[in-house]
Amino acid sequence: MIDKNKLLAAIEAAGTLKDLEAARVAALGKSSELAAALKTLGAMPEVERKARGAELNVIREAVEAAIEARKSSLESVEINAKLAANPADVSLSYEGARRGKIHPLSQVQDELVQIFGRMGFKMAEGPDIEDDWHNFGALNFTPEHPARDSQATFFIDADHLLRTQTSDVQIRAMEENGAPIKIITMGRVYRCDWDATHCPMFHQIEGLYIGEKVSMANLKGCLEDFLKAFFETDDVPMKLRPHYFPFTEPSVEVDIRCTIENGELKIGPNGKRWLEILGAGMVHPQVLRNVGVDPEKYQGFAFGTGIERLAMLKYGIPDMRKMFEGDARWLSYYGFDAGDVPTLAAGLSRR
């Protein structure tokens, strides 16, 4: 008679996979009692064979199951021993991941595209080296116009200069597409000035909207919505002051009510001062005539401001000059992650 319990006890006693294999061979191998017993089955009469066969199978299945269970248990011990011998130091972190950054000027430009895109503006661009006509003449700066003095200009030759404003793109876009037109433009502009608050190169955004019924009320609405969206606040007290630009009439400068405390801009009716933020106006009929648009049929507005200034106000950046120094410490601190793509749907910037 095969002692099932003895076999199972031997399996349970196996301390290693090797011992277990020996126990398996002893229990189920060619020279095992079970194998010998199975061999005797053939000579038995059928009834007896069936009964004896079933009996032996029960033993075999029990042994096999015990071996599997023991094997799994031994393996887990062995693996755990290996794991214990090779611990990972979870306290240690990667040190060297290079984090690329998006410059705040690019980030703000992406934000502006979102905002003005929602109002239906399309982006237009133009060259940085301009001719006198596109930068001045077509914009109603006649030769020797005193307003030219307010735009300290870099000159290339008698007819070429570095654009002092992105308004040249308004001219190029209207020369090409006429009216109606609804564009924004962003790009580098240049003024011959370099001190704590001026750089010889900076960026502007301008908007131009010409249609049959576009009024100064639309200008005000457009600017209000822009400031609300950009600064992410519902209440932007705004003051339009009369000003003068040769290419708009009426011309205004736009102030917002705010307080700047420790670099943080707080906009609202309780602000301590009015801060100039934009220039704007109704496009001068002569400018429309200059690009072949009929001012009796079409009218509209234009506005513009500095992108550096917007970025500095919004993100509390103190020194404009640092924008152009390529200082990795500055860029890493004020820059934005590649994945931080501004969208109106997800909230422009308060992440």
Place this chain on the structure above:
Amino acid sequence: MKFTLSALKRYLKTTYSAQELGDALTMLGLEIEDVIDPAAKLGEVVVGEIVAVEKHPDSDHMKVLKVAFGDASPVQVVCAAPNVKLGLKGAFAKPGTTLPDGTKLKTVKVRGVESNGMMCSERELGISDEHKGIIELDKSAKVGAPVAPYLNLDVLFVGEITANRPDYLGVQGIARDLAAGGYGEFKGVKMPTIKAKFKSTIKIINEASDVARHFTLREIRGVNNSGSNAELVAYLNGIGAKVISPLVDMTNFMCNDMCRPMHAFDADKIKGDIVLRHAKAGEKFAALDGVEYVLNAGDVVICDDAGIQSLAGVIGGALSACDANTKNVLLESAWFEPAHIRKTARMLGINTDSKFRFERGVDAEFVVPGSDIATSIVLDICGGECGELIESGKSVYKPYTIDFDPAYFVSRIGVEMNANEMKTLLERLYCKVEAGKGVLVITPPSWRADIVAKEDITEELARIIGYDKLPSEPVMPTDFKPVLTAPQRKKSDARRVLASMGYIECYTWSFENSKTAFVGKGVKLLNPIIEELDVMRTSIIPNLLVACRANITKSVRALSLFEIGPVFFGVKPEEQKVYASGVSYGVAGDGAWEIPNIGVKVQDAKAAAWAVLETYNVNVGNLKLSVEKLPDWVNPYASAWIYQGPVRLGLFGEVHPMSVKKFDVKEKVVFFELDLSAIVVKEAKSTAKKALVISEYPSSERDFSMEFADSAKMGEVKAAIVALKNPLITNVKIFDVYKGSMGIRLEIGSMDKTLTDDEINSAVAAAMEAAKKLGGKLRSEFS
């Protein structure tokens, strides 16, 4: 433009405060940058009376005073001022008072004697530089009362004048606009009656009447120009202008007060007649500012027999300047062509109050009245008698009318207003307004030459009613088309791709230093901001190297920087390109434990370039490299041009060590520079992708290793195997590169079945054959 409240009030009857008037002007279009009210800082200083004076026991020049200042009993004060005397009433600051310069007074001991406060000088109160003695007030001053009202302090306004409003360059014009805005009543200007006593012998010969359109002189004989006139001195002090002599002070007063620039010649220094003519190039002129100018052809000069006495409208001459001994004077009042004045002054680099006004256009109708007023002032303050006006030309002002449809205003501004309201407002601006057929027929006043068309009328009405009355209407979109064109969007995407690869974005100048420029000759600036930024850049790499250098000095030991921006090969729009450029230096990860300690490789730059190109939908599999005619600023053994067919898209590799040295950089720097303008962005026509077919059968991997004599060809080996287009080779990967040998791993599989060994081996053999053709020798084969 600076002006005082007292000057303003000579023209304007008003009850508004200085601050209110300043705010009103800002909203009318004259931006007031500062309202300086010295009285506002004197709140705590009171009238004090010296009720006792004794000698200081330990000083010869100091006195010990008792000062009474109201209800409290008199206090002891030590004072060194020479004008101390019993009964003097002055400005007393008691301990605890903060003076305008921020000093807070305390009780102190002066050479052992206690002093409780200070009797102040004008300088100590910040109202002038006077510091010879303490302030002496009128006897009637009330002891203990705030001192400010007894000091006759004026308020100074500092405003920014826009180029279209020369009328704002005189106090008179500012007052007129405040009155139009409803901030008071304009008092007008009282015109004097001038009685000429003689006819001058001097004649005007005007050979430059194209510029000097209206030119007048008046001779005044027997003047006394010594000393000074208190009223003019106070006026000029009030705006911080220099006091010179009564005659010159008068011209400066006329300029600031009435926007009527004038010039006073010493008549005794004028020889013969006055000739106005265009200068010849190179003529020299000694001006009042002590500078000798070399004139340009065409500049208009005012001459006598002795030479040039004045540069018309810009600056007077040294030769005929008035001084204390001047007995006879010649007063000039004129109107010059504005553009000419600006050009002359701009070319010579001169800025004067006179030029600033003439170039903007002064009131053409005020040439003669201005001369009359100036003459009467001279007769008043310097005495003498005047001659008849000598005149060339006449006023250039010709009245003109503008037809204005009230509906135009409503449409442009969005505010309802009827014709009668408009008429009232315009008349307040001294426009003549008559009713025409459905329009208002408007004649602007002579001093508003900026009002020429209906848009100008619109602006006048809008600013007088105030922009705060404007309604607000939102701007709505009309379609769902993208805001950005394809290249614009790609540019923005490329930035984020590079940032995701560890590159930090920079914005550097569009200028560079011609001495360290890498590529060709940049467009030169006529007036660079500094010598080191004298040309427009032709590559972004030099500017990025400048940034590398700055970071290295700040101990940033490893860095990748990029910039996407313009470069310039000419002044035409198509010669201005957009480049994407990047540089890297240092050890990857800057020695972090988890990263193998290896320095930057050209492949780092290549990977970034390829990522940008893929963003632009360029099929990078078809790009070709070339090492033909590499520029001398790159390491020719570690750089290559990138071509898409015949179009050169850029360059990558290592900056030549000799080139980085120019920027004081010793590190190895790898770079890429792509011409984004050269890429034609092909946008997918359809958003749907072709259906993906993937094999259901397992694939096999086979590795083999080859040696090459010329290690530069390894990238081509892979390309050659790919180019076989063997349907069973589904992937090729270089898994090892060491000196001249490379390990290649093939992935072999089929869409239709599990491959047999023979089929696999034949695919491997084909790949090896391709590699051998490129000079490879088999080292080993593994599986």
